[in-house]
Amino acid sequence: MGKADWEHDELIENWTLVPQELELVRNKVGGNQIGFALLLKHFQLFARFPEQQSSIPQVIISYIANQIKIPESAYSSFDWQGRSAKVYRVEIRRLFNFRVATVQDSAQISDWLIQEILPNEQRIEPITQIVYQRFRELQIEPTTAGQVERLIRSSIHQYETSFCQQVFDQLTTKNIAEEGLNVVERWNGVNDFIFYGKGG
Known part of the structure; x- marks a missing residue:
C-alpha cells in the first residue's frame, strides 16, 4: 500500500463507505464483509488490490470495521486467497470496468x-x-x-x-x-x- 500513517481527515476522505457501497458490503457474511469492504476501497483508491493481508494498516481496518459495525478482529477470519476473495476481486473489477493485465x-x-x-x-x-x-x-x-x-x-x-x-x-x-x-x-x-x- 505504501502509506502507513493516515490522518483522520484522510480516512474520512478515502475510506468512507457511501450508502451504495455499504449495501454491497452487507450482502456479505461475517468477516467477509470487512474483507470485501477493504478490497473495494483499496481498489477504488489505488486501482489495484493489496498484495498481502498484512499490508492494510490497522487504523484503516478499525475505521472500516466501525462503519459496518463488526469487530475489527473479524478481519483475521477473512481468507485472503480463498474462493470468496477471488469472487470479490472479479466483482470489484466489473464494478469499475477493469480487467486483469495480460x-x-x-x-x-x-x-x-x-x-x-x-x-x-x-x-x-x-x-x-x-x-x-x-x-x-x-x-x-x-x-x-x-x-x-x-x-x-x-x-x-x-x-x-x-x-x-x-x-x-x-x-x-x-x-x-x-x-x-x-x-x-x-x-x-x-x-x-x-x-x-x-x-x-
Whole structure:
C-alpha cells in the first residue's frame, strides 16, 4: 500500500463507505464483509488490490470495521486467497470496468515507456508511479509489484541498449564519412603529385 500513517481527515476522505457501497458490503457474511469492504476501497483508491493481508494498516481496518459495525478482529477470519476473495476481486473489477493485465498489455506498456517516458525520466520510483497511472488510465489491473518493477527495469535496459547502439551507429557513420573524406583528400594529393610533380 505504501502509506502507513493516515490522518483522520484522510480516512474520512478515502475510506468512507457511501450508502451504495455499504449495501454491497452487507450482502456479505461475517468477516467477509470487512474483507470485501477493504478490497473495494483499496481498489477504488489505488486501482489495484493489496498484495498481502498484512499490508492494510490497522487504523484503516478499525475505521472500516466501525462503519459496518463488526469487530475489527473479524478481519483475521477473512481468507485472503480463498474462493470468496477471488469472487470479490472479479466483482470489484466489473464494478469499475477493469480487467486483469495480460502479457500483451505489459509489452505495450514497456514500448510506451521506451518511446514516451524513458527519454526524460529513468528513476525507478517516479516511473513506478507513472506505470501504475498508465494501468489506471487503461482500466487494467496491474501485475504484482515485483512484476511491475521487472517490467520497468527491463524497459530501461532495452532503452539504454538501443540508445547506445544509436550513438555507436552515428559515430560509426560519422567516422566512415570522415575517413572517406580523408581518402579523397589523400587521393587528390597523389594526383597533384603525378600531374604537377613534386614542386607543383
